[in-house]
Amino acid sequence: MNKSVVIIGGGIAGLTVAFRLKKAGLDVTLFESGSRVGGVMFSTEEDGYLAETGPNTILETSPKVTGIVSDLGLDGEKIYANEASKIRFIVKDRKPVPLPLSPLSFFKSPLFSKGAKLRLLKEPFIEAWDNQYEESLSQFVVRRLGQEFLDYAINPFVAGVYAGEPDHLSVRHALPKLYQLEQKYGSLIKGQIFGAKERKKREETSKQRARMFSFLHGLKTLPEAFQKALGDSIQKDTTVNDVTPMKVGWWVHYKKGNNTTKTVTTDFIVYAGTAFGLKEMTLAKQSKDDFVFFQKIYHPPVAVLVLGFKREDVDHPLEGFGMLIPKVEDFHTLGVLFSSTLFPNRAPRGYVTLTIFIGGSRQPENALKSEPELIDMALADMSTLLGVRSKPTFVEHTFWEQAIPQYDVGFGTFKEKLNDLEKQYPGLYFAGNYRNGISVADTIVNAHETSERIINQVRPSPTPKRVGERTIV
Ligand SMILES: Cc1cc2nc3c(=O)[nH]c(=O)nc-3n(C[C@H](O)[C@H](O)[C@H](O)COP(=O)(O)OP(=O)(O)OC[C@H]3O[C@@H](n4cnc5c(N)ncnc54)[C@H](O)[C@@H]3O)c2cc1C
Secondary structure, three states: OOOEEEEEOOOHHHHHHHHHHHHOOOEEEEEOOOOOOOOOOOEEEEOOEEEEOOOOOEEOOOHHHHHHHHHOOOHHHEEEOOHHHHOEEEEEOOEEEEOOOOHHHHHHOOOOOHHHHHHHHOHHHOOOOOOOOOOEHHHHHHHHOOHHHHHHHHHHHHHHHOOOOOOOEEHHHHOHHHHHHHHHHOOHHHHHHHHHHHHHHOOOOOOOOOOEEEEOOOOOHHHHHHHHHHHHHEEOOEEEEEEEEOOOOEEEEEEEOOOOOEEEEEOEEEEOOOOHHHHHOEEOOOOOOOOHHHHHOOOOOEEEEEEEEEHHHEOOOOOOOEEEOOHHHOOOEEEEEOHHHHOOOOOOOOEEEEEEEEEOOOOHHHHOOOHHHHHHHHHHHHHHHHOEOOOOOEEEEEEEOOOOOOOEOOHHHHHHHHHHHHHHOOOEEEOOOOOOOOOHHHHHHHHHHHHHHHHHHHOOOOOOEEEOOEEEO
């Protein structure tokens, strides 16, 4: 009989695991508490506008990402971001300034003072940190690169990726590759140069060089394709509230809508829900060893506003990926994507769309404002920064109460706890953006690795053949 697996959560992590394991011949059931799969990944199409309510782009950092898109038959729908997206703006002195892309343009750029540029030259000579405790991203960056680099490069960057704050994020867990450069090469600059060879060997592409893609009809194409491939292996509107280990295998207790609790038995369980959702679930009903611990992972609220404007009502040419706003510049907005520049058919002809992020760890209270208040805030910022001169012609507002897990200082304890639980309860696995990276690409790669671990468990071990005195496996 085929081995069975229950996957809890139908975000991109759960869908990847389900798809891989179904292909490997396991009997797969995926429970999703919402009425659609995709988790935070969703797009709407209305009046000629296409709006992403969660992620907007996927980075092709690994062949596992490219592979899953191909295996789902989506190569023909994939679109790469416009060449102009290489240009990114950072706000300095209340104006968008292009981020320098080469060492030469860095030295010419008005984004950093002469002092900050000279400070960077010292970086290869600064000793590596050899303490065991986790350092915050701010401490790390000030120590190696200086305050201005923190304010005008790292602060806006982590606002864009994590909606996070460098004072709280752990460098080791939030930006592990940066951390590793220091650990391995003693310097970020040296590591950037010498690390390229190793990335090539691992078939990885650095985030700076990876191509960025979406689909003609937005990122929702991906969960829709998974849904089609998985068919009735997916049960929507179904929440799992307890998992209990038996002598062999597991009981999974779940509820469909308001119906009574039902039970299914399975060989393996993959929890691919949210970290904050874990607190709602129990492990072995009576066990004290429940999941409440994980509610300590902070997920700040984020408001996403997709606003449409007539092209002539925006002064800025919008030729670029978007604009990030450092905290020291004191605006309401964390960052803006120039969505209609990035990909075609995001706005009707003659119109443009901006995707604006508000709140995050920097100003969580702002994300909670009403839609009219958010629009006013966004328009005030956009009028100063991009010369927006009219009310929007299109509005799509999404409020994420708990948007993105923050890999804050101390995050190592959560990772250890997950490893311990997996060891203590064979057959139980964890996958999702709360473990080894929050980006869609990292989530896919990690889900892929989780499915490999399960496949290795069920794959029959080869029968040893005796050849002479030696045993060959
Ligand atoms: C606003 C925003 C913008 C982003 N932008 C980008 C971007 O441009 N590029 C990028 O790479 N990344 C981006 N990210 C991050 C990335 O999208 C997410 O980290 C990733 O998609 C998370 O996938 P996941 O499967 O781990 O979790 P989720 O998408 O959160 O899915 C988890 C699913 O599990 C379900 N679930 C939870 N508990 C249970 C239960 N007990 N029973 C049944 N079901 C359950 C939930 O309903 C949910 O559907 C963004 C995130 C947000 C919020």
